[in-house]
Amino acid sequence: MSGLYRRLDEWTRARSRLEYALLAGVITAMTALAVGAVLGEPTAVKAVTLGATMTVVYYAFDPNRTG
Template sequence: MTRLRRWYRRLDGWTRSLSRATYAVVTGLVAFVTYMLVGGLLGEFAVAGAFGAGFALTVVYYVMDPRER
């Protein structure tokens, strides 16, 4: 459990060190890749849907900046 907690804290520290734009792009890329992977596992590749989800999350995370304290 401590190894998992240590990994989480490293990842959390890395994401907090990113700029607002970089964080938004990383979030969008993660959404795009996840959408494509799940679609591939279900046998439906929806590139337009994946692009839309990734783009939408990138814009929302850039505008709203959820990491702001």
């Protein structure tokens, strides 16, 4: 399992700043939509807004920057 985690970590860190931010935003939006559906209030607008916000935050602060 740790080998899979390491490969996934290396793959995500190899993404460009924009690709990483978009990936984080899409994952956030999909997760918010799934949780909303499970809890009985699937609101696509909230999920998309949260995903867009996370994309901007990840792009602005660039968590993959080394140094």
